[in-house]
Amino acid sequence: MHPPHLRAIELLRTLMRQTSPKQTLHRLLISTLALTSLTLMACSNGETRVESGNRDGIFHVENSAEPQSIDPHVSTGVPENNIILALFEGLVSKDPADLTPVPGIAERWEISEDGKTYLFYIRENARWSDGEPITAHDYVWSWSRSLNPQMANEYAYMLFPLKNAEPYATGKMDNFDEVGVHAISDRILKVELENPTDYFLQLLDHHSTYAVPKHTILKYGSKTDRFSNWTRPGNMVSSGPFRLKEWDIYKVLKVEKNPYYWDKDTVSLNEIHFYPIENFSTAERMFRVGQVHKTFEIPLNKVDVYRKENPETLRNEPYIGTYYYQFNVTKPPFDDVRVRRALSLAIDREAINHSVMFGVVEPAYTLTPPGASGYEPPKLISFDPEEARRLLAEAGYPNGEGFPEVELLYNTNESHRKIAVAVQQMWNENLNLNIQLLNQEWKVYLASRNNLDYDIARAGWIGDIVNPINFLDLGLSSNGNNRSGYNNPAYDELILKTIPESATKEERLANFAKAEEIILNEMPFVPIYTYKTKYLLDPSVKGLTPNFMDYYSYKHVTLGN
Amino acid sequence: MLRFIFTRLLQAIPVLLVVITVTFFLVRFAPGGPFDGERKVDPSVLKALEAQYNLDQPLITQYFSYLGDLIQGDLGPSFKYPGRSVNELIGAGFPITAELGIYAILVALAIGGCAGVLSALKPNSTRDYVSMSAAMIGICMPAFLLGPLLILIFGIWLEWLPVSGWGDLPGDKVLPSLTLGAVYAAYVARLSRGGMLEVLSQDYIRTARAKGLPEHVVILKHGLRAGMLPVVAYLGPAFAGILSGSFVIESVFQIHGLGRFYVLAAFNRDYTLIMGCTVFLAALIILFNLFSDVLAAYLNPRLRSQLGGKS
Numbered sequence: 001m002h003p004p005h006l007r008a009i010e011l012l013r014t015l016m017r018q019t020s021p022k023q024t025l026h027r028l029l030i031s032t033l034a035l036t037s038l039t040l041m042a043c044s045n046g047e048t049r050v051e052s053g054n055r056d057g058i059f060h061v062e063n064s065a066e067p068q069s070i071d072p073h074v075s076t077g078v079p080e081n082n083i084i085l086a087l088f089e090g091l092v093s094k095d096p097a098d099l100t101p102v103p104g105i106a107e108r109w110e111i112s113e114d115g116k117t118y119l120f121y122i123r124e125n126a127r128w129s130d131g132e133p134i135t136a137h138d139y140v141w142s143w144s145r146s147l148n149p150q151m152a153n154e155y156a157y158m159l160f161p162l163k164n165a166e167p168y169a170t171g172k173m174d175n176f177d178e179v180g181v182h183a184i185s186d187r188i189l190k191v192e193l194e195n196p197t198d199y200f201l202q203l204l205d206h207h208s209t210y211a212v213p214k215h216t217i218l219k220y221g222s223k224t225d226r227f228s229n230w231t232r233p234g235n236m237v238s239s240g241p242f243r244l245k246e247w248d249i250y251k252v253l254k255v256e257k258n259p260y261y262w263d264k265d266t267v268s269l270n271e272i273h274f275y276p277i278e279n280f281s282t283a284e285r286m287f288r289v290g291q292v293h294k295t296f297e298i299p300l301n302k303v304d305v306y307r308k309e310n311p312e313t314l315r316n317e318p319y320i321g322t323y324y325y326q327f328n329v330t331k332p333p334f335d336d337v338r339v340r341r342a343l344s345l346a347i348d349r350e351a352i353n354h355s356v357m358f359g360v361v362e363p364a365y366t367l368t369p370p371g372a373s374g375y376e377p378p379k380l381i382s383f384d385p386e387e388a389r390r391l392l393a394e395a396g397y398p399n400g401e402g403f404p405e406v407e408l409l410y411n412t413n414e415s416h417r418k419i420a421v422a423v424q425q426m427w428n429e430n431l432n433l434n435i436q437l438l439n440q441e442w443k444v445y446l447a448s449r450n451n452l453d454y455d456i457a458r459a460g461w462i463g464d465i466v467n468p469i470n471f472l473d474l475g476l477s478s479n480g481n482n483r484s485g486y487n488n489p490a491y492d493e494l495i496l497k498t499i500p501e502s503a504t505k506e507e508r509l510a511n512f513a514k515a516e517e518i519i520l521n522e523m524p525f526v527p528i529y530t531y532k533t534k535y536l537l538d539p540s541v542k543g544l545t546p547n548f549m550d551y552y553s554y555k556h557v558t559l560g561n
Numbered sequence: 562m563l564r565f566i567f568t569r570l571l572q573a574i575p576v577l578l579v580v581i582t583v584t585f586f587l588v589r590f591a592p593g594g595p596f597d598g599e600r601k602v603d604p605s606v607l608k609a610l611e612a613q614y615n616l617d618q619p620l621i622t623q624y625f626s627y628l629g630d631l632i633q634g635d636l637g638p639s640f641k642y643p644g645r646s647v648n649e650l651i652g653a654g655f656p657i658t659a660e661l662g663i664y665a666i667l668v669a670l671a672i673g674g675c676a677g678v679l680s681a682l683k684p685n686s687t688r689d690y691v692s693m694s695a696a697m698i699g700i701c702m703p704a705f706l707l708g709p710l711l712i713l714i715f716g717i718w719l720e721w722l723p724v725s726g727w728g729d730l731p732g733d734k735v736l737p738s739l740t741l742g743a744v745y746a747a748y749v750a751r752l753s754r755g756g757m758l759e760v761l762s763q764d765y766i767r768t769a770r771a772k773g774l775p776e777h778v779v780i781l782k783h784g785l786r787a788g789m790l791p792v793v794a795y796l797g798p799a800f801a802g803i804l805s806g807s808f809v810i811e812s813v814f815q816i817h818g819l820g821r822f823y824v825l826a827a828f829n830r831d832y833t834l835i836m837g838c839t840v841f842l843a844a845l846i847i848l849f850n851l852f853s854d855v856l857a858a859y860l861n862p863r864l865r866s867q868l869g870g871k872s
Contacts, residue, residue, distance in 0.1 A: 074643055154598075170605045251817040277815050
């Protein structure tokens with residue numbers, strides 16, 4: 001008997017002898033296929049996308065999701081915002097380091113003594129990406145579009161500080177001329193506010209307040225057409241450092257340097273390619289083999305590996321967002337503030353950060369993230385199981401006895417589940433409570449929260465602007481995002497009346513602290529952690545300054561080693 | 562044969578109508594709407610949005626107007642992606658998914674068919690046990706495990722193939738096709754082994770052998786044709802399954818195909834996109850089943866004569 005490999009060769013020979021021409025053809029085809037794939041394997045050993053990107057000035061960014069729309073007055077999400085930041089620029093821009101307002105399309109501005117009238121001077125060399133000049137009239141037209149009820153702009157409220165903007169946007173007033181924005185000349189824009197608003201300049205760097213090109217929009221549809229084709233490659237005209245080059249749905253969106261941008265000499269990148277990748281593990285693998293410069297988020301289970309092996313690629317910086325639990329305060333047992341406080345005091349936030357979140361977040365003891373516009377919120381809560389037990393007993397549930405069956409609701413997600421399990425265990429160990437966990441698919445979960453059809457629910461809030469009011473607003477009874485049933489007229493008055501009327505910055509900060517104190521004492525919301533950004537960035541990327549809002553100033557980015 | 566095809570196509574109409582109706586009302590009754598988000602939409606904005614998508618009309622009116630548009634081939638605008646029509650999204654995603662599906666089927670047939678036939682030739686031998694155990698593992702191994710595993714080996718350790726993409730980098734179509742094909746290869750292997758075993762014990766095979774025909778002619782010409790019937794019958798549903806179930810592969814390998822649209826549409830409550838994908842895939846599944854029946858009839862002389870064809 002021959003050894004197996006000789007037998008195999010013998011069999012092959014026999015087969016070759018016994019084949020018809022047709023079979024030989026088939027074999028040839030198969031061998032060709034095999035050869036082709038081998039050749040392909042050989043080619044792929046060349047330069048990575050990151051390497052070629054560094055050479056050609058192309059920044060490859062993993063952007064998490066397919067942008068819904070890149071029309072600044074339609075868009076709502078973070079991935080969309082990341083692209084719009086490259087395509088457009090606000091009247092006012094932000095310093096990427098400290099987020100203070102810096103000139104954008106407006107080269108300077110004047111604010112009246114009473115803080116209610118602003119004059120913006122638009123740059124003479126401000127141009128749309130087709131070379132047409134950007135004028136003050138463009139802003140009046142764009143804001144009338146952004147606020148138009150027909151536009152159904154979810155972020156129209158960003159312009160509500162303007163005089164009469166809210167009645168116009170909600171259809172209570174038809175005449176846009178009465179809204180506080182007028183063009184005095186091609187270059188001077190006059191803006192009148194309802195009340196002095198210290199964060200108004202910040203709002204001018206939000207996409208819902210960006211100017212959009214009237215001449216292009218009207219060419220491809222009506223003013224308020226959400227379904228228009230004006231944002232397609234070849235049609236779209238924008239005002240920022242880059243302009244749209246290519247948009248292959250679900251594959252890549254490419255922008256290229258805008259030759260008409262007023263500050264084009266600062267722009268070092270030639271192109272940015274945004275890849276919509278929902279799967280963070282796929283994105284991490286792409287980063288590992290040099291297919292992208294930057295990921296949107298790193299999967300939690302990879303954090304330790306990167307921390308040990310490539311700490312220079314891991315970005316983990318404070319971010320203006322709070323992860324919290326909320327109670328349905330409209331029904332027992334959470335209509336009792338003592339129960340709410342007890343449950344909050346029994347949570348060990350440090351342990352959650354270290355054992356569940358791999359240390360990539362910051363334990364939160366306040367609703368507002370510390371450091372928002374110079375505001376340090378009072379820290380009134382801590383981990384105090386002793387006090388928690390006392391409060392629970394006082395509320396009529398000594399050692400958890402007689403506590404009704406309640407559920408903790410979260411949307412289906414691995415890290416939400418892990419946190420919920422940890423908190424469930426802490427409540428069990430510290431208060432002897434048996435809380436059930438309930439996970440729901442995202443939209444079902446949102447519906448449950450909107451309808452107050454829950455006991456305890458997880459929630460998260462990311463700030464639109466760096467201002468405590470953006471977080472403290474959540475406790476307003478009239479705020480649709482409150483979703484806890486919390487209703488405190490004294491709190492509402494503080495937010496709606498006292499704070500806007502504060503005479504000085506110190507007074508305003510003190511009033512913010514007062515509001516925070518009410519929330520922390522009444523505890524409709526239980527802060528768990530403050531968000532931090534967590535993504536991977538290739539060390540060849542320079543100038544992407546980390547900041548509180550994870551705001552990217554692409555014009556300052558350079559590539560190279 | 563023509564009458565058979567025509568009857569089957571006629572039967573498809575009520576089936577499609579039921580699919581449309583059930584899906585339409587199911588997605589509408591699911592909790593949460595297309596405009597729900599972490600940030601609650603202002604009631605006046607919500608009203609304007611609903612008016613733009615005709616959601617302010619009674620449900621039954623919406624249903625009939627959807628049917629009316631559908632007959633004209635208009636699947637409506639997407640809720641999630643304003644400015645894109647469902648027709649456009651399906652048109653963009655389907656060719657990619659179909660290409661991936663064809664490669665996967667080829668992989669499945671090549672690997673599974675060979676393994677199955679080789680096993681059947683020597684049943685209960687080591688060769689048979691090894692390939693059938695491999696097939697069993699293939700059936701049990703989910704794509705979301707096999708995909709990353711192949712990526713780890715060929716993409717990250719050996720650096721032979723790209724870890725993601727479709728048509729961007731040379732060789733990026735190899736791993737997704739292999740991963741998706743592997744599961745189906747396993748089924749094809751088991752089916753072709755079963756089919757071949759049964760056929761090889763038939764009298765006409767014995768006759769062929771007794772006539773003194775060379776073994777490979779017996780296997781390839783007489784055996785394979787009938788032995789592959791179960792595989793052919795399986796191809797229609799398999800291809801339909803590949804098209805509607807390629808989501809995992811598309812997500813693992815970052816492929817911009819229809820599967821990702823479909824699943825994300827359900828998560829987003831993108832009513833028109835869910836409907837569009839469902840109707841489109843349902844129609845395809847019906848077509849593929851018909852196609853595989855016709856092919857099976859062609860391969861099976863008895864069935865062919867029953868259907869009025871001439872053999």
